[in-house]
Amino acid sequence: MWLSLVVLVGLYYLLRWYRERQVVSHLQDKYVFITGCDTGFGNLLARQLDMKGMRVLAACLTEEGAKQLRVRTSERLETVTLDVTNTESIAAATQWVKEHVGERGLWGLVNNAGIIIPTAANEWLTKQDFVRVLEVNLLGVIEVTLSLLPLVRKARGRVVNVASILGRLSLCGGGYCISKYGVEAFSDSLRRDLFYFGVKVAIIEPGFFRTNILPLERFSQTLKNQWNQASSEVKETYGEKFLASPPHCSMAALTDLSFMYRWFKNCNLVRNLSEKYVFITGCDSGFGNQLARQLVDRGMRVLAACLTEEGAQKLQQDTSYQLQTILLDVTKTESIKAAAQWVRDQVGEQGLWALVNNAGVGLPSGPNEWLTKEDFVKVINVNLVGLIDVTLHMLPMVKKARGRVVNMSSSGGRVAVIGGGYCVSKFGVEAFSDSIRRELHYFGVKVSIIEPGNYRTSILGKEGLETRMQKLWERLPPETRDSYGEEYFRIYTNKLKNMMQLAEPRIKDVTNSMEHAIVSRSPRVRYNPGLDAKLLYLPLAKFPTPVTDFILSRYFPRPADSV
Known part of the structure; x- marks a missing residue:
């Protein structure tokens, strides 16, 4: 039995290894749009894909970053300035991409733009500190994706969202881990939505790499600034030694030894x-x-x-x-x-x-x-x-x-x-x-x-589920409605109604x-x-x-x- 299980697992990983090494044909005809290309992952990826002959559309936050990237790449690569927190900037970039890709559509969308600061103990931060990170790392990803999705579906391409290992394990305070957990949820639901359209959604969950998202000298200064902004009551409870000590994470795993022990705790x-x-x-x-x-x-x-x-x-x-x-x-x-x-x-x-x-x-x-x-x-x-x-x-x-x-x-x-x-x-x-x-x-x-x-x-x-779904359906552009079809809308709405009816009262x-x-x-x-x-x-x-x-x-x- 154990031998059979080992063989099955081995075959699974062998098949996976083989499939992941199959490369798409005609790469030189395919367009890829990447956000956050000023530095770091986005910049390096844009150069790698350009060397492979792909048509890279690189979005940079600054004109300086765009110029430096163009100098280091071929004439195939084109750049546009994009602020993912600004709806007008996203709309302009979407129109620019549409003009470039034409009827062939967009093969790849890579949502890479992100920030990590401010990060500190949650109690040192304000609502605005959380919102600032969420607007870039999560809402920016969502809005860029929704804007470019019709082009990706046309090419039956893929969406690649950069999350983090901290999107699985929340090790630090602030908006970064929260935003990356949100990227995981959005990517999972989007992948299931787009499965039948032939669009693939991948999530990148890197560990700790040194990029410009977190310059060490800036992180230390930001941490001091957050400490200085904290109330005197908070400073007293944490103490100066907490700020002086290096960041650390401690985890404890509790295992119930028996049902009786858990029952005792509950009572x-x-x-x-x-x-x-x-x-x-x-x-x-x-x-x-x-x-x-x-x-x-x-x-x-x-x-x-x-x-x-x-x-x-x-x-x-x-x-x-x-x-x-x-x-x-x-x-x-x-x-x-x-x-x-x-x-x-x-x-x-x-x-x-x-x-x-x-x-x-x-x-x-x-x-x-x-x-x-x-x-x-x-x-x-x-x-x-x-x-x-x-x-x-x-x-x-x-x-x-x-x-x-x-x-x-x-x-x-x-x-x-x-x-x-x-x-x-x-x-x-x-x-x-x-x-x-x-x-x-x-x-x-x-x-x-x-x-x-x-x-x-x-x-x-209080409004009926059917009424709400009908409003969502009616405001969709005709192209999107046609791609899903009336039958999809009817069955999807009925499935949701059934879920609500089966809910435990x-x-x-x-x-x-x-x-x-x-x-x-x-x-x-x-x-x-x-x-x-x-x-x-x-x-x-x-x-x-x-x-x-x-x-x-x-x-x-x-x-x-x-x-």
Whole structure:
């Protein structure tokens, strides 16, 4: 048996080795568009492909970088200036590429442009520091891809997205790891969307290489600048020695020795719960609303944040005096600052025992090509950037109580099952939670991630799913609609409706997990409520990527223009 298994594995890698060495014919006729070609990976790749005779369209951020690249290459290579954070610049570059490639289309799109700074301990940073990196590394990749995708589909080419090994393991604070987790999610969902069109999507996950993305002297200076901007309270808790010591990462692996040991840990509850404060976002309905009620029943002091006055009033009427409400829009920093001050006034010197980041939206979602950058931004601003902003404002109070942070992610944060900003944002939540958990370990603060399966809540809004999908479909250009076909739209919409109808209505499994993360002395790092999470999504996340792609591709329909 073991010999047979070894032979099968050997044959698999032999076949893989053989296939990866098969080269596409007529390379000299194919166009490749590469972003971030001023220096580093993009610059070297552009020169390599030019030497192979390919037609390289190199996008540089600066005119100086473009000139230097042209000097070192042949006349075949052409350059254009591109700022991936600027929609007008992307539109102009797309038109320029369209004029060059004509009817043959674009064979390769390489999304390489990226930045890493500012990077530091999460608590030293601001929302703007995270957004700056996300706009280049994630939203820039998404917008460039959506703009050039019709040209890539015309050539039945490929998309190559540069992620990082830190897109799999979040080892540092700031927006870099979060953005690379998001690139992984976007690439996975895009690959499954484009499979039937004959378009291949590859992800590059390099380790640590020395490029201009992270000059050592600039990194040290940036770290000092972030330290100088941190509040005096933060500086005192970390201490000067923390800044002086070299960056390091520590990881601990916990293995349950037996079911009884885990049962004992789960039953080991925190004392004096009636004196502890919990702040929960997104309490108008769903998980947040139910959790607030459960914690009040436990006698805890609940500070519930709702988006609407109506939601706040209803929750207040249905609970006791131990619950207080406040209006909060997690996409607005002013609203978050006001809520943080209100919480500070409530908790006083004892601090905040638990912060539960539950607020979230699920739409717009659908095939990536049907969406716009704004559709992605709308979801990411709530689910990811809002969560980061709330956490950074509340963290000093949580540290004071040596409490915990509970972040609502999803099974979609482990495997990207649908296009749009939802899975991208939840992959980002996983990255942020992992990095902040490692940073706060020494302060006695615990961080838990909730990864529920498919549950029926109001996250999809009040408007019908069919109506929303119809609006997405109708705004598509005729060329895109023709390539997918009416039959694809009908079946895809019906599949989504079936998924929603099969969603588990009993949400208490999820809120019980959230409650355990708050009241247990030994909360788990990850909770996976729901049989579908345990038996479907987690295995899919662990399978080799081609296996996961094959399984998921069986569920959704073939487009009209499939190969």
